[in-house]
Amino acid sequence: MGKTQDKRKNHKQYERKELARASEDVYDDAQNDKIEGRNPVMEALKSGRQIDKILVQQGERQGSIVPIISLAKSHKIVVQEVAKQKLDMISTTQNHQGVIAFAAMHEYVEVQDVLDKAVQKGEPPFVILANEITDPHNLGSILRTANAVGAHGVIIPKRRAVGLTAVVSKASAGAIEYVPVAKVTNIAQTIDTLKGQGIWIVGADAHANQEIYEANLTGAIGLVIGSEGKGMSRLTKEKCDFLVRIPMKGEIESLNASVAAAVMMYEVVRQKDKKIHKNA
Numbered sequence: 001m002g003k004t005q006d007k008r009k010n011h012k013q014y015e016r017k018e019l020a021r022a023s024e025d026v027y028d029d030a031q032n033d034k035i036e037g038r039n040p041v042m043e044a045l046k047s048g049r050q051i052d053k054i055l056v057q058q059g060e061r062q063g064s065i066v067p068i069i070s071l072a073k074s075h076k077i078v079v080q081e082v083a084k085q086k087l088d089m090i091s092t093t094q095n096h097q098g099v100i101a102f103a104a105m106h107e108y109v110e111v112q113d114v115l116d117k118a119v120q121k122g123e124p125p126f127v128i129l130a131n132e133i134t135d136p137h138n139l140g141s142i143l144r145t146a147n148a149v150g151a152h153g154v155i156i157p158k159r160r161a162v163g164l165t166a167v168v169s170k171a172s173a174g175a176i177e178y179v180p181v182a183k184v185t186n187i188a189q190t191i192d193t194l195k196g197q198g199i200w201i202v203g204a205d206a207h208a209n210q211e212i213y214e215a216n217l218t219g220a221i222g223l224v225i226g227s228e229g230k231g232m233s234r235l236t237k238e239k240c241d242f243l244v245r246i247p248m249k250g251e252i253e254s255l256n257a258s259v260a261a262a263v264m265m266y267e268v269v270r271q272k273d274k275k276i277h278k279n280a
Contacts, residue, residue, distance in 0.1 A: 114153030140171020
């Protein structure tokens with residue numbers, strides 16, 4: 001009986017852990033346009049609707065779920081296996097049939113579309129790379145500031161980051177309708193692509209040797225903003241041409257991600273405007 005009780009106890013602990021993990025992700029999932037059930041998800045995929053990710057019940061690898069997963073992966077859509085409890089928790093129909101898809105609230109563009117916008121405006125590219133931003137309010141605020149400073153677009157990763165959810169849309173105060181957002185599989189590879197277009201990649205890092213006001217931020221700029229708490233990933237940091245920090249005079253060591261992004265973006269604008277007036 002002792003071993004049986006231990007197994008039951010361990011199983012209950014496992015279930016609690018799974019539910020805890022599920023609750024951590026709900027900030028994102030609950031705010032997207034949800035598509036529930038196997039047929040609706042399959043039809044959404046066939047129609048070409050832009051989908052951020054698909055959650056599939058753990059162990060479901062038979063029947064109509066197989067072509068759903070196959071088609072999703074062919075479109076490079078993130079497919080994540082989760083416990084049934086999570087699907088039950090976030091389902092609004094209570095008939096998810098082991099699969100829930102999350103459609104973007106706004107269409108994504110390609111990285112080239114962002115660069116083309118700069119060409120159309122006759123300006124050097126000014127691109128924001130939001131590296132693993134998970135708070136939808138932060139991403140929304142970044143989009144709002146990006147529009148205010150005239151940035152040509154924002155690039156976000158497919159994994160470990162919030163997509164264009166309803167909360168992001170609201171926090172952007174309408175900027176989501178004007179700022180092109182590209183969603184990429186690999187930020188590091190995208191940085192290489194931008195470098196190949198003559199864009200200087202500048203990373204915001206609290207431990208950088210150079211302050212933002214000392215750096216030359218004129219010309220074609222790709223500004224990398226790290227995630228809340230963790231900052232930029234090691235590989236992304238290594239890919240940057242140089243790092244800059246925002247001087248902190250008080251006791252607090254860092255700024256909120258969207259606030260830091262705003263400070264950085266407006267310094268880019270200040271330097272570019274100064275250069276234009278000097279050459280006028």
